[in-house]
Amino acid sequence: MVQLLGINCEKEIEMDFAFKGSAAASGRNPDGWGYGYFKNEKWMIFKEPFEEDIFELKDFQLNFPTNFFSNNLISHIRFASKGIKTIENTHPFELELHERNWAFAHSGHLRIYKHVLRYSEGIAPKGETDSEEVFCTILTETKNLGYLPKDKEIALNIEKTSKELAKEGGMNFLLSNGEFLFAYYSGYKSLYYTELRPPFNKNIVGEDNQLWFTLFTKNLDVQISIIASEPIIPDVDWRELNINELYTFRDGKRTKFLI
Numbered sequence: 001m002v003q004l005l006g007i008n009c010e011k012e013i014e015m016d017f018a019f020k021g022s023a024a025a026s027g028r029n030p031d032g033w034g035y036g037y038f039k040n041e042k043w044m045i046f047k048e049p050f051e052e053d054i055f056e057l058k059d060f061q062l063n064f065p066t067n068f069f070s071n072n073l074i075s076h077i078r079f080a081s082k083g084i085k086t087i088e089n090t091h092p093f094e095l096e097l098h099e100r101n102w103a104f105a106h107s108g109h110l111r112i113y114k115h116v117l118r119y120s121e122g123i124a125p126k127g128e129t130d131s132e133e134v135f136c137t138i139l140t141e142t143k144n145l146g147y148l149p150k151d152k153e154i155a156l157n158i159e160k161t162s163k164e165l166a167k168e169g170g171m172n173f174l175l176s177n178g179e180f181l182f183a184y185y186s187g188y189k190s191l192y193y194t195e196l197r198p199p200f201n202k203n204i205v206g207e208d209n210q211l212w213f214t215l216f217t218k219n220l221d222v223q224i225s226i227i228a229s230e231p232i233i234p235d236v237d238w239r240e241l242n243i244n245e246l247y248t249f250r251d252g253k254r255t256k257f258l259i
Helices: 052-056 130-143 151-166
Strands: 004-019 032-039 042-049 067-078 093-097 100-107 172-176 180-185 192-196 204-207 211-215 224-228 245-250
Touching: 004 032, 004 172, 004 180, 004 245, 032 100, 042 100, 067 100, 067 172, 093 130, 100 130, 130 151, 130 172, 151 180, 151 245, 180 224, 204 224, 224 245
Parallel strands: none
Antiparallel strands: 004 067, 004 211, 004 224, 032 042, 032 067, 093 100, 100 172, 172 180, 180 245, 192 224, 204 211
8 A cells, every 4th residue: 555655757747646445455444645746836735534434435536636737746645643533634744944835744653752853933733643743843953954055955954853753663754845855764664766767658657456646648758756655556666765764856866965
C-alpha cells in the first residue's frame, strides 16, 4: 500500500489522481486520506477523515477534483497513531514560511519526542498529531536560518533536524515548497524512488488497491521523479532510499545537495 506518494516534474504536466475505497492489504481501513498539488505558487490541498462505515459503499471514490496541471504532488493515506479522526489531523499539512507555501506528509509514529520539538511564532500545530509537530519543528529550524537562506543550507538543516527526530521512531516524510520535493526515510517500513526520463511513448499509470494516478506524458519531453512507500509503477527501476539521508528532487530529478 502506498501510504506516501510524491511526484516532482521538470515542468507542469497534466495529472489525473484519485483514491479508491478498497480496504488496505492488512484488512484495516484507513482513518483518512488527502493530497495536494502545487499550482500558481500555492498548494491546493484536498483531504478528508472518515469512519469505517464509509467503505460499505461499493466502488467508493472521494469526490475530489482529480484532473489538474502541476509540477509537484504529495499524497497520504492515514492510519492514526495519535489524534482523532478530524480534518486538522489529516495530511498533508500546510504552512507558510518566507512567503512560500510548504506542504508535508508523514508516515510513522514517534514515541518519547516532546523534548526535541521546537515552535516559533506563526509555526505551531493546529491538530494533535506527532506528524504536524514534526512539520512545525522542521520549519521552525528552517526559519531560524534567517530570511532566504541558500538551498543547500535548507537541505542540510532539514536533514540534521530529521536525524534528531528519527531517534524517537518512524520518520518517513515528504516535504515540498513547490520547487523542491524533499524525502526522508528513517528505516520505518519502506520508501522508494524512481527517475523517469523521456522519450515517453505512452502515459505513466500507477495503481494499487487504494489509489491510482495517470501522468499524461505521451510524446512529452519532461523528466519526472516519483517517491512512494512501495513501487507502484511496474517495469521501472525503483531504488530504496538510504536510511537517515535526506533526498532532494527538483525539475524531475534528484539534486545531490548533501554529497
